[in-house]
């Protein structure tokens with residue numbers, strides 16, 4: 001009975017989107033991750049084609065011009081975008097496609113795809129964000145400050161989302177998202193012939 005759909009996960013830098021989505025996908029093999037394209041420099045542990053498709057500004061602009069991206073945005077200091085073809089192919093196969101994107105991108109998706117599900121991941125307290133950003137030690141001090149400042153701007157958009165999940169403990173955040181998926185699968189609008197099935 002379950003059809004595929006788009007699931008958008010946003011949240012400020014340091015809210016733990018990466019950790020939560022990784023744990024979520026490990027437990028649920030019907031969820032596929034949409035690998036974004038970015039002009040950002042890879043971090044030491046990142047793998048091209050796995051975490052992101054790392055690319056040049058010229059190539060990114062070409063993708064925009066040729067309408068290859070479902071959405072894109074300039075986040076912090078770099079371009080990020082979602083390749084369109086992968087998303088539609090996977091939904092067609094009945095998969096849940098997870099987009100881990102910023103609020104600007106989420107708003108673009110919301111305009112175009114009403115049936116997508118929007119989840120905002122929150123830290124237990126905003127003050128905790130900065131500690132996490134410092135601890136993960138992947139950005140310069142200037143980048144940490146930009147990300148922390150942007151976190152407050154992103155928080156203003158939480159009202160645009162369908163659900164919020166607090167990432168206090170990763171396992172709990174994963175369970176909350178699994179519960180959201182279970183509820184979304186039972187949405188009447190996602191099923192065309194419920195009546196026929198019970199007759």
Ligand code: 5GP
Pocket residue numbers: 010011012013017036037040071072073075076080081082100101102103104105106
């Ligand atoms: P990071 O550089 O920490 O990997 O990501 C920075 C921000 O860009 C995060 O908020 C992340 O969710 C967002 N982001 C990653 N991929 C995309 C994308 O394809 N589109 C948009 N709009 N944002 C993205």
